[in-house]
Amino acid sequence: xRTTTRRAAADGPDxxxxxxxxxxxxxxxxxxxQGYDGTGIKQIxxxxxxxxxxxxxxxxxxxxxxxxxxxxxxxxxxxAFLTQILNSVPDPAEAIESAANTLARxxxxxxxxxxxxxxxxxxxxxxxxxxxxxxxxEAFARWRALVEAKLREAGIDGPHxxxxxxxxxxxxxxxxxxxxxxxNETPLRLAGTHLAQLIRAYRNATP
Amino acid sequence: xRTTTRRAAADGPDxxxxxxxxxxxxxxxxxxxQGYDGTGIKQIxxxxxxxxxxxxxxxxxxxxxxxxxxxxxxxxxxxAFLTQILNSVPDPAEAIESAANTLARxxxxxxxxxxxxxxxxxxxxxxxxxxxxxxxxEAFARWRALVEAKLREAGIDGPHxxxxxxxxxxxxxxxxxxxxxxxNETPLRLAGTHLAQLIRAYRNATP
DNA sequence: ACGGTTCTAAAACGAACGCTCTATCCGATA
DNA sequence: TATCGGATAGAGCGTTCGTTTTAGAACCGT
Numbered sequence: 437x438r439t440t441t442r443r444a445a446a447d448g449p450d451x452x453x454x455x456x457x458x459x460x461x462x463x464x465x466x467x468x469x470q471g472y473d474g475t476g477i478k479q480i481x482x483x484x485x486x487x488x489x490x491x492x493x494x495x496x497x498x499x500x501x502x503x504x505x506x507x508x509x510x511x512x513x514x515x516a517f518l519t520q521i522l523n524s525v526p527d528p529a530e531a532i533e534s535a536a537n538t539l540a541r542x543x544x545x546x547x548x549x550x551x552x553x554x555x556x557x558x559x560x561x562x563x564x565x566x567x568x569x570x571x572x573x574e575a576f577a578r579w580r581a582l583v584e585a586k587l588r589e590a591g592i593d594g595p596h597x598x599x600x601x602x603x604x605x606x607x608x609x610x611x612x613x614x615x616x617x618x619x620n621e622t623p624l625r626l627a628g629t630h631l632a633q634l635i636r637a638y639r640n641a642t643p
Numbered sequence: 644x645r646t647t648t649r650r651a652a653a654d655g656p657d658x659x660x661x662x663x664x665x666x667x668x669x670x671x672x673x674x675x676x677q678g679y680d681g682t683g684i685k686q687i688x689x690x691x692x693x694x695x696x697x698x699x700x701x702x703x704x705x706x707x708x709x710x711x712x713x714x715x716x717x718x719x720x721x722x723a724f725l726t727q728i729l730n731s732v733p734d735p736a737e738a739i740e741s742a743a744n745t746l747a748r749x750x751x752x753x754x755x756x757x758x759x760x761x762x763x764x765x766x767x768x769x770x771x772x773x774x775x776x777x778x779x780x781e782a783f784a785r786w787r788a789l790v791e792a793k794l795r796e797a798g799i800d801g802p803h804x805x806x807x808x809x810x811x812x813x814x815x816x817x818x819x820x821x822x823x824x825x826x827n828e829t830p831l832r833l834a835g836t837h838l839a840q841l842i843r844a845y846r847n848a849t850p
Numbered sequence: 851a852c853g854g855t856t857c858t859a860a861a862a863c864g865a866a867c868g869c870t871c872t873a874t875c876c877g878a879t880a
Numbered sequence: 881t882a883t884c885g886g887a888t889a890g891a892g893c894g895t896t897c898g899t900t901t902t903a904g905a906a907c908c909g910t
Contacts, residue, residue, distance in 0.1 A: 455887080471767030473680035477868060487889050492869075494887090499868065549770055556766050558824055560678030563756055573825045603818070603837040606830045607810065610817020614809075617765055618780045623813045630810040634841055662857080684898060694859050699899075701857090706898065 450484070456494045458484045464506035467557040469549055472503055472568070503557055504571045510553025511575035518582050528590045529632035529639070532604055536628025539612055540621040551616045552609060580605045592638050600638060604631055657691070663701045665691045671713035674764040676756055679710055679775070710764055711778045717760025718782035725789050735797045736839035736846070739811055743835025746819055747828040758823045759816060787812045799845050807845055811838055
């Protein structure tokens, strides 16, 4: 008979990780799909192969504290995705278009279940929990900064790069939402096309 | 002593309406702010000055049926807003920019509480309730059709108008989300600027 | 005036919620 | 080996959830 070890976990994708990390990832994934209010602490603890005691041991602040950590996790996840694409595709317009297409493909692959990891958690909680709203705002700002830096490197001047980065993030976010709700890749693919076009217009204008 | 009449209601903005309509409007407003799971049937009945019996009388399908009606109400509300602006501003680029600016102003006025009436309700429920997801998809499609018609009238050819309308709705939606989460008008205002720019590029290309 | 339909009123159900609590386990240190 | 604190385990708290149920009030065609 196999004895249960301290770091026991079912053989999921997160097995082998510490309990705390497993809880955060599970919370992030569930809230991404079901929202804050639609996700229960007990469901999180079960799917993370942890117990309620462990959850409240690591997150004495309860569900709110856990949601903030979940948003931060999603923040880092998407930032890593963006960084990877921006670094591997030299032209910023092509990079953004590629990002949109990748998001579209991932969305279809998960049968339109996995949208933005931050949006679903933050929506509807902003008035009740300023901590959550703040963490979500930080995520948006970080992603925007990544895009802005890339646009500057491509020769677009400061103010224009700043403004464009805003719209790039807004449009990607909205297109992801529209694709999810419509169960259709089209919004994301067209968003990529038009954003690339917009970026090229600015790059050609500021040589 | 005043006797209770059939259509009694507190002196709110919806007083004078029938009970059913009052329930739908209240549900739409609450779900817009708190999401589907964050809004209880009892809270809806209380704020609508109706009783639980009335809610289940008009909506035997329970919370899901009520949510579908709430989304349809928000759908019509936003469609009316779009129609009004598109009809009163001849140039499509100016019209969309004006819409974005109006949304930004309204958002600030409500202290970033009232976002898109459809998004918050639909997010997180799409997997559980196909009815809700479908109603939300219909809303997006209707808004897109309104924009597409306007672009065609302005001389943009069919395929381009179709594609542009997609991105216009996606970007407005995403910018509204970003503005709400960041508590900042900037995303919406920049979205308006860039969308106008994009539309002008297409109009000039197809004379 | 009356029968029938429509609508309102509120109590009560089981289930699930977030969270607290105590008891136990385990591995590192002395 | 004895001990101690971090981590785990789960029963149980009070509350709220969505829904059902039963009773009564208001309206309308006849």
